[in-house]
């Protein structure tokens with residue numbers, strides 16, 4: 073569905089856009105698509121079993137899945153990166169932080185296959201992006217900030233479109249009504265790092281925040297990050 077000028081949400085079982093298993097609401101992440109004149113940029117790949125639905129959602133809005141040129145990964149968890157190998161077959165170039173790239177290449181427990189009872193098909197990320205680095209793809213300048221905690225590879229991406237600063241937050245900020253934080257069962261979950269990341273995130277410039285699951289924040293984005301930081305400081309600080 074179209075969210076903003078040039079931005080579409082093309083997957084997410086919690087919001088009913090894609091479904092892999094009847095009744096599942098956390099198996100597939102929110103994947104976002106940015107439409108440019110030169111092609112399409114995807115943020116997260118979904119779990120893979122819903123790829124045809126994701127493609128159908130793209131076609132519904134008059135675009136072609138074959139025009140996806142790049143995919144940025146927020147982290148290596150199965151519900152975000154499981155479909156990566158399918159996109160790689162179509163020649164999509166992947167960009168992620170170092171830890172995420174290592175995890176999806178190994179396809180090991182960092183991809184939390186034990187949560188989904190599925191097999192992760194490994195694939196190679198084409199370009200590693202560092203904390204604070206900016207990369208320009210198809211005319212869009214995307215800035216990466218590493219935000220470890222939910223997983224060690226968690227990365228938040230920011231860019232400006234239509235005069236608005238948009239933040240793709242992955243699982244750093246939990247969706248309202250379902251908890252403040254991302255799932256804590258990852259083998260590389262780290263509360264201390266997570267708190268440090270929230271302290272970084274609260275200073276990020278943002279007009280809109282598009283999270284990895286559930287509701288998007290087209291209003292109150294910054295306020296939501298402040299709320300989550302507040303809870304973390306109260307509950308987690310030693």
Ligand SMILES: [Zn+2]
Pocket residue numbers: 147149222243254255
């Ligand atoms: Zn996750």
